[in-house]
Amino acid sequence: MASAKNRNLTKVLIGIGGGIAAYKVCEVISSLFKAGLQVRVILTRSAQEFITPLTVATLSRHQAYTDDDFWQAINGRPLHIELGEWADVVVLAPLTANTLGKLTYGLADNLLTNTVLASTSPVLLAPAMNTDMWEQVAVQRNWQQLLQDRRYHSVGPGAGLLACDRIGAGRMAEPPEIIASVQSLLHTQGKRDLAGKRVLISAGGTREHLDPVRFIGNPSTGKMGLALAQAAINRGAIVTLIHSIPAGLSSDFPAIANGREERGSMKAITVVSAEEMRQAMLLNFPLSDLIVMSAAVADVKPGIYSNEKLAKRSLPSTLPLEPVPDILAELGNLKHPHQTLIGFAAQTGDIVTPALEKLQRKKLDFIVANPIDQPDSGFGSDRNKAIVIDNKERQFEIEPCSKLQMAHYIFDIVQNGTLVL
Structure with missing residues (x-):
């Protein structure tokens, strides 16, 4: 009788973008840590307007990284290289229109985008933005183009009441959705063996x-x-x-x-x-x-x-x-x-x-x-x-x-x- 054992993929790197939905990511970080996963977090400069490095460091039990740490070395190697190679799965939540545009065209001007490009691991995208922003032709073009890269996976966005009091598409996926998608990616490493079935x-x-x-x-x-x-x-x-x-x-x-x-x-x-x-x-x-x-x-x-x-x-x-x-x-x-x-x-x-x-x-x-x-x-x-x-x-x-x-x-x-x- 064959027996299944747990995979040894436990390392999740979370990149937080600048949006009010950033507060939801705190629950994701806490839940993943409680589930026994190793969690590292990068905050963009805009993300720090919504939550602090201290908050996510406390929840992940590890130093939070910002652009101020860009030139920091770990084990004598650049931080973005070390983090990119460390991660089994990368999560971008909330994914902003700005970061989406950069990744679509392979641009890297901060710690987060450099780390994503320095990694070959699956990337889970959880976009969040105002409905009019989400529905812009340019944003939708970037979204569809990025998803053509098999490395990228999506969760959401959903629809509902947004922070701007608008009701419509653009609401970031809820923490249980994101957590389930992370756990799936840790198992499949991005394979889609049921595609089209x-x-x-x-x-x-x-x-x-x-x-x-x-x-x-x-x-x-x-x-x-x-x-x-x-x-x-x-x-x-x-x-x-x-x-x-x-x-x-x-x-x-x-x-x-x-x-x-x-x-x-x-x-x-x-x-x-x-x-x-x-x-x-x-x-x-x-x-x-x-x-x-x-x-x-x-x-x-x-x-x-x-x-x-x-x-x-x-x-x-x-x-x-x-x-x-x-x-x-x-x-x-x-x-x-x-x-x-x-x-x-x-x-x-x-x-x-x-x-x-x-x-x-x-x-x-x-x-x-x-x-x-x-x-x-x-x-x-x-x-x-x-x-x-x-x-x-x-x-x-x-x-x-x-x-x-x-x-x-x-x-x-x-x-x-x-x-x-």
Whole structure:
């Protein structure tokens, strides 16, 4: 059995530009440090009008660098060379129109732009500016031109209320988006092995209603499905997410809500019941290359339904149940040779034996067996672990990790037939 281990890519260099959104970067720095990553920060001269070097130095537990340090040497080497080679991933947030223009044309007149040009690592761009500035022809030309360089990746911008009281595009991506994109880049190092592929993902737990307020359900939050969607988007896929995820949770993933991220694209369809999920999956299935059924779909539904809330005294003493269609088995029967179908098996106790049976019976290409009776795994947890089994019965063990990391391991296995360590 192959086993996945955490990658040893931990060094993130953050370049902060001059914009009010700079305050959001403090949360990014703090969160990345708490996650065990090494963080270094460069502030442009304009950025220091919004936050101080002392603030980011405190959050990153390391000296913050400014243009005043440009000629400082580290280990006898120029600072911009040392920082550029040190970084596994570079983040520019907020990316201003000024810095965007410089990078587009390969100009370097400060510590930040010199460091970016001295590095070969992936660069994550998080632009932020007034809507009229963002929509200028010159800015959009620079943006599209820079993204033609495969080294550069984007997160946002989103739309909403801006600091200038304008409502429109140009709002910097929220910290959870930026953090997830950084973690993805640390894993993939910028590869887009799902570019152009259509990935269909189901997520969340379905609800089978007895009346408008009562239902049969399960504890699934859809976090694993959201992580799979995020990872697929970061790897360049065109994603369709069929989900029954509570609004409060999906709002923590603005990339999902906004519908677009990086070079891939995103369409989200909200459903409630198993039948609604079935119809949406069948509609989107024919054009999909990779299908990941991570949703916890109900097995049964109430045999009766009332359009009005039942009074407590009217509730049946015994509830008749009816089976619901087996979506995954139906997709297995419809699958074409060019399609890859992945199922999930949430289990207690022995997770492998029932997963193998499910893999074969439902004609799957892969199945992800994960325990729901162990700490830090399963429903509602931010972490997970699993054994992935392919249709040749090869087993790949994914040790405890974040659900986003696990999503990337799953795609590594599917794309390469092995774990990318």
